[in-house]
Amino acid sequence: MTGTVKTVEDTTTTVSANYLPKSDPNRIYRIVGFLEYSMALKYLDQLALTSSEEEFSAIDEIIKSEPEFKVYTNLSRRLQLAPSSLTEKPAREQDDFSRHGFKWVTALARVELGGMLGSFTTHPAPFAAVAGKGYDAPEYMELLVDGARTHYWALASDPQFKLVMKKFTPDAKSLTHLRRLNLATAFIKAAVGISPKQFSAVQLAELQSYLEPINGARKKIRTTIELYLASIQTASSSKQSNHLVEQCFDGVCMQYSD
């Protein structure tokens, strides 16, 4: 037999790439409290809008008769490392910082919700988004500033965090600490941004001073992630490279405006 056949050359290219998959935007629904506090505020805010002062007193009385609605504040004092202008003052002698009442209930729900949005979404202003109409603004601010202090002091005294910052490892722990830094940033920015007039110049300066090391740490991790993603690819197109960086910015490396 005689015939014509084609000759084929096979080329095999192996592409190795590290990448950061997109985060699931629905993951926040797994956090216990997200649905619950959202629903609580839906009903309680509606109630606050429609209730008279007399009714509000009765509502407060009901809540105060139930110990389960008591909320402790000033939790940051257990972590405080140095004197602070932001230290919460006791409201009375022998104050154990337990607070009880309708506004403390709603304020706690807001802070928890804001914390969840700040941790697991790219919402640019998570705490402003849940601030409501302001009937509980002083209580909300107190818990918010306590949260800002807590996260700052916790980071400052955490040896695990220091280890993460010392040597970058491309793992879930680094990403999680970056989320933690994002959350701390969101708390501090919200504390300053929502009601700046309530702070003295010294207090504002202290809050701002919290941001410097946190921003520095965030920037360091973010840059290291970008470098890591870019360096590990053994073969890739420039388009793919940009895509990786975009994914990095999707949440975990989110930037905050100053």
Added chain:
Amino acid sequence: MRRIAYVSGLICALVAVLPGPALGQDRTKERPAKTAPAKEKLAKPKAAKEVTATKAKLTPRQINFVKKELIPASQAGDPRALLALLSPQVAKLTASHQEGMDALLAEEGAPSIGRMLALARLQLFRAKAESAGPELSLAETVLVLAESKQQIDELLASAKKASYMADLLPKPDTLLGYRDLLFEVHVQKNELINARELVEFGKTVAIALPLSKAKQASDEQKAVLTTSFRSFDEAIAELERDMDERSLEMRLDRLDLALEVLAGDVGLKEKFFAAYAIGIDGEFLLAGFKAGGIAFHRPALKNPNLAKELAAKLEKGKMLAGNLLDKSRNLFIGLHWWRRGRYGRGPEGMGLLKSAAATKSFEASIPLLMPAKSPVPTNPMQTRSQPSPDYDRRHHYAWAWEDRQFQNTLSTQSSSQEIGRHSTETSYFY
């Protein structure tokens, strides 16, 4: 610190600084809610009195296995890993060794082997992932079935002992008294849901054992293998019906009291409770009478004019309550949700997380473990083994969920290119 380190996906960094809650340590005080797992019950350690010197029967290797491998695996909460470790061992254990291990586990405050196995298999059953575990041996099947039956017996006994199950239905003087009673019914009904789940689980396990293995069973084992889980169905249904009827009757009584309060000269606080009772009981009662029809067993519900009288009372109650009806609803439903946010425990991530299904389904995001009794918060500044709530602030801990990871891909691309045509000659035909 120790506890959080057991949970995959949660890092322990902040916990080193912020004292963590004692989840998983003292959960037996609480009862599960809704479809919440009967995990607490299964995880409850055996009574201390069972701790005997039988551990002396164990070899140093077995003691090491229990302390260094089994207990950490049990606390880690991964059913597949636990079963991979324990199931093969159980198949080979003698009765005295198992007894010795159970005694040692009790000493260490850990659940017995049977409880561990039953809980792990139940977790897979819930996730419809039974096949993910190793094949059941005869010994394991017996342990799991015996444990399941014991749990069902305990759940049913507890439901029967409730105060509102007494011959004479309690009749509190206050609306708060009714609230507490009806909450007790709610908790017990959830326990029955757990019992029903265990029944289904037991049925599944019983038929999973191959006949060839079942034939090797001793008489004692055969007695366990032939446990009639079906017979529990009827008992549970009967208890549920009875509870529902008692609950309806108590709500009828509460409705009368609420009408008195609304018509009386009392403070707004009491009227809030009364208005809520009118609203919530109205819904429950109308639905209950619609569902029950004329087939009620309790005499108080058999009055043929009851539905008509009820409608008239509700009408009057709504009129008396006025706009407090909506306000009380907003207040108590809002507080209910807040309470779930504050004290609820999810099934994963040390109670901080719901199951993955919650991202897709509203129904899946509802079940949470809730305290059966109204919790009293503890002062976070005072170190306690069991703080309440579990998390003083969820935002102090939830960030530590390791849900993202860098990934590495190694993709191979092949391309073919035609580079020419040639004449060729072959000597034979293919």
